[in-house]
Amino acid sequence: MTDTALSITGGLLFVAGAAFLLLGGLGLVRMPDLFNRIQAGTKATTLGTLLTLAGAACLQPDWSLKLLLIGLFVLLTNPISSQVLARSAHRMGLEKSRLTMVDHLAEDTGERS
Amino acid sequence: MAEFLVYVAATLTSLAFLLALYRFFKGPSAADRVVAYDVLTIIAITGIVLIALAEGRGIYLDVALVYALLSFLGVIVVARYLERGL
Numbered sequence: 001m002t003d004t005a006l007s008i009t010g011g012l013l014f015v016a017g018a019a020f021l022l023l024g025g026l027g028l029v030r031m032p033d034l035f036n037r038i039q040a041g042t043k044a045t046t047l048g049t050l051l052t053l054a055g056a057a058c059l060q061p062d063w064s065l066k067l068l069l070i071g072l073f074v075l076l077t078n079p080i081s082s083q084v085l086a087r088s089a090h091r092m093g094l095e096k097s098r099l100t101m102v103d104h105l106a107e108d109t110g111e112r113s
Numbered sequence: 114m115a116e117f118l119v120y121v122a123a124t125l126t127s128l129a130f131l132l133a134l135y136r137f138f139k140g141p142s143a144a145d146r147v148v149a150y151d152v153l154t155i156i157a158i159t160g161i162v163l164i165a166l167a168e169g170r171g172i173y174l175d176v177a178l179v180y181a182l183l184s185f186l187g188v189i190v191v192a193r194y195l196e197r198g199l
Contacts, residue, residue, distance in 0.1 A: 011118025018125035021156055025132030028152055034144050037136070041152040045129075052122065052159045056166055059115060066174040067162070073181040074158065081151050081185040081192075088196035089144045 010058025017051030020044050033097035034089050042082040049074050123163050130156050147191050154184035 027040025053071045057064045090105055133156060137149035158177050165173035 007115040008118070011115040011122075014122040015118050015125070017159070018122035018129070021129040021159060022125045022132070024152060025129035025156070028136045028149060029132050034142065034148065037145065037148050041133075041148055045152055045155045048129075049155055049159055052126075052162060055122075056162050059119070059166060060171070063165075063171050063174055066171070066178060070158065070162075070174070070178050070181050073178070074155070077181065077185040078155065081188040084189050084192045085144065085147060085151065088192040091196050092144065094142060094144060 010055045013055030017048045020048030
């Protein structure tokens with residue numbers, strides 16, 4: 001790897017994405033209940049993965065197409081898995097944190113939360 | 114310089130993996146473990162890209178491609194199972 005402006009930009013993007021991954025993992029440990037953990041674990045890691053893929057594309061410009069495809073798949077599949085998880089946790093009747101006030105899904109289906 | 118930054122990113126990614134692994138082993142309910150597993154698969158994609166960069170072999174990106182496409186299926190199957198059984 002040579003030290004051009006492009007490669008340094010790629011390295012910085014890579015570090016920023018890895019920092020977002022770390023924040024996602026930290027939120028996974030620190031958050032009080034399951035729904036907050038899904039929130040931290042999905043959004044932060046999606047952004048982190050996209051940033052690291054952009055950084056890798058800057059470091060190796062030949063790989064841009066495949067990295068773009070990987071980013072597209074991550075963007076498509078992450079919301080699906082987190083939504084299915086949140087719905088199944090809600091239907092399991094998992095207890096929410098004391099600080100969680102609003103539950104729109106319970107209001108819509110008319111059940112007591 | 115760029116190489117050093119990639120090493121820093123690899124360290125941060127490993128730390129994130131360890132934090133998610135902590136939740137995976139500790140998680141009070143089964144759903145917590147599935148969330149941790151979901152995050153682990155997402156971090157693993159970055160790990161595969163890092164390995165491809167370190168080795169300088171673009172063919173490893175195909176592994177990351179297939180993994181990004183298929184890894185969420187396991188999460189969905191387990192979530193469905195927790196919801197009402199298979």
